[in-house]
Amino acid sequence: MKKAPSKNAFLFVLVTVSLDMIGFGLIIPVLPSLLKELTGMGAAEVVVWGGAITTTYALMNFLASPLLGNLSDRYGRRPVLLASIATLGIDFLIMGLANTLYLLFIGRALAGISSATFSTANAYIADTTTPENRGKAFGMIGAAFGIGFVLGPALGGILGDIHTRLPFFAAAGLSGLNFLYGWFVLPESLAKEDRRPFNIQRANPFGAFRHFTRLPNIAWFLICIGLFNFAHIVYPSTWNFHGEIRYGWGPDEIGYSLAAVGIGAAIVQAGLVGRFIRRLGELNTALFGLCISLLALVGFAFADTWQWAYAVILLSSLGGVTGPALNAIMSQETPKNAQGELHGAVASIQSLGLIFGPIVMTQTLHHFSKPEAAIDFPGAAFGLSAIIVALALLVFWAATRQRHRQQRAKIETEPQMSTKEA
Numbered sequence: 001m002k003k004a005p006s007k008n009a010f011l012f013v014l015v016t017v018s019l020d021m022i023g024f025g026l027i028i029p030v031l032p033s034l035l036k037e038l039t040g041m042g043a044a045e046v047v048v049w050g051g052a053i054t055t056t057y058a059l060m061n062f063l064a065s066p067l068l069g070n071l072s073d074r075y076g077r078r079p080v081l082l083a084s085i086a087t088l089g090i091d092f093l094i095m096g097l098a099n100t101l102y103l104l105f106i107g108r109a110l111a112g113i114s115s116a117t118f119s120t121a122n123a124y125i126a127d128t129t130t131p132e133n134r135g136k137a138f139g140m141i142g143a144a145f146g147i148g149f150v151l152g153p154a155l156g157g158i159l160g161d162i163h164t165r166l167p168f169f170a171a172a173g174l175s176g177l178n179f180l181y182g183w184f185v186l187p188e189s190l191a192k193e194d195r196r197p198f199n200i201q202r203a204n205p206f207g208a209f210r211h212f213t214r215l216p217n218i219a220w221f222l223i224c225i226g227l228f229n230f231a232h233i234v235y236p237s238t239w240n241f242h243g244e245i246r247y248g249w250g251p252d253e254i255g256y257s258l259a260a261v262g263i264g265a266a267i268v269q270a271g272l273v274g275r276f277i278r279r280l281g282e283l284n285t286a287l288f289g290l291c292i293s294l295l296a297l298v299g300f301a302f303a304d305t306w307q308w309a310y311a312v313i314l315l316s317s318l319g320g321v322t323g324p325a326l327n328a329i330m331s332q333e334t335p336k337n338a339q340g341e342l343h344g345a346v347a348s349i350q351s352l353g354l355i356f357g358p359i360v361m362t363q364t365l366h367h368f369s370k371p372e373a374a375i376d377f378p379g380a381a382f383g384l385s386a387i388i389v390a391l392a393l394l395v396f397w398a399a400t401r402q403r404h405r406q407q408r409a410k411i412e413t414e415p416q417m418s419t420k421e422a
Helices: 007-025 027-039 043-075 077-097 101-114 117-128 131-162 167-186 204-214 214-234 235-245 251-271 273-301 306-332 336-369 379-421
Strands: none
Touching: 007 077, 007 117, 007 167, 007 336, 027 043, 027 101, 027 131, 027 167, 027 235, 027 251, 043 077, 043 101, 043 117, 043 235, 043 251, 043 336, 077 101, 077 117, 101 306, 117 131, 117 306, 131 251, 131 273, 131 336, 131 379, 167 235, 167 336, 214 235, 214 306, 214 379, 235 251, 235 336, 235 379, 251 273, 251 306, 273 379, 306 336, 336 379
8 A cells, every 4th residue: 555645745846946036046146157168159149058058958848748748647656756856866967967058058958858747746735635725835835936036046146156056066065965855755646546548649749739628727827827927927037138138147146146036936925826816816826926026027128226226135025826727726626637637737837838939039138238339228028028928818718718708607497407407
């Protein structure tokens, strides 16, 4: 008989998500310096390579997320999580030893594959929580994400000041320790009777999207979360370059500012998501988060001083309730044996934004901040992101209307069915 998931297992999942985010955020403060070292270019020029590096990570994450999600629906969550953690540790070593752009791209590709465990982690949480507690649990996952976003950039900034490669070797050691911890404490969460056969047609992003488009209650929310995450790509893809160009920040100052973002996100998602959902419900919580995110992006667009930027960081952290609320809504509409597939599809949509978002955002920053720019507006990328969040609000409105119509139709048909049965 397999051991039931425990608090230690839940802690392991949280640590895994944090390490995945550390792997993504670790490189952010040192990326400008590393790219300048490898290419010999200046800050305004290497921003283009920065977008390409992030896109490589996202492309592999996009392709791998539904595959890992479907594999976890077939073989269980535990083996998928452990294999991905081991791959992440190997990836850190490769990036730490990279002496060419070619090796750096290989490292980010492996990071994209191994960080696809986010979908499996969400499925693990869905396996072990009741529907009424799922939003709060997803909030804890979001908090772990935020903690990783604190530790990753902060670790990258502090260790990067000592040596550009040192953060990667430190992260490789952390991944090794997490693998050993998971090997001994992580039980399987998906019972054999709840598993389903592996289907390659659904184990790719396009097959997963096609499957969920047949479920209108989920499809609209998938589009909404996709737009929301596309807009928020502006942070990991341009914040480091934006901070150097607009405020004259170095690696340590970039790391501290990103740590402030992560601390705010962790506090909100660990302490406030559950309370918001209990008071407002999932739909109103998601609406609140979208509105706050829109205001914050507008604020960042016009934040001409670093003091203003830090003030907006405080506001933007409240937007962290959006993702857990949307995940809870979709999870409640999905059967147990397809939770991995659902969260794989969500991760792929987020990665799809990461594929195109860095190129769009970095090119926007480059166009409006280069010396010969017709309009000098370093906050242009945040302005573009605000427009995209406004579109996400329109899609959210369409999604809620669709959901309300189906709920009303269900209520109207139930009395008729009861009369016939009588």
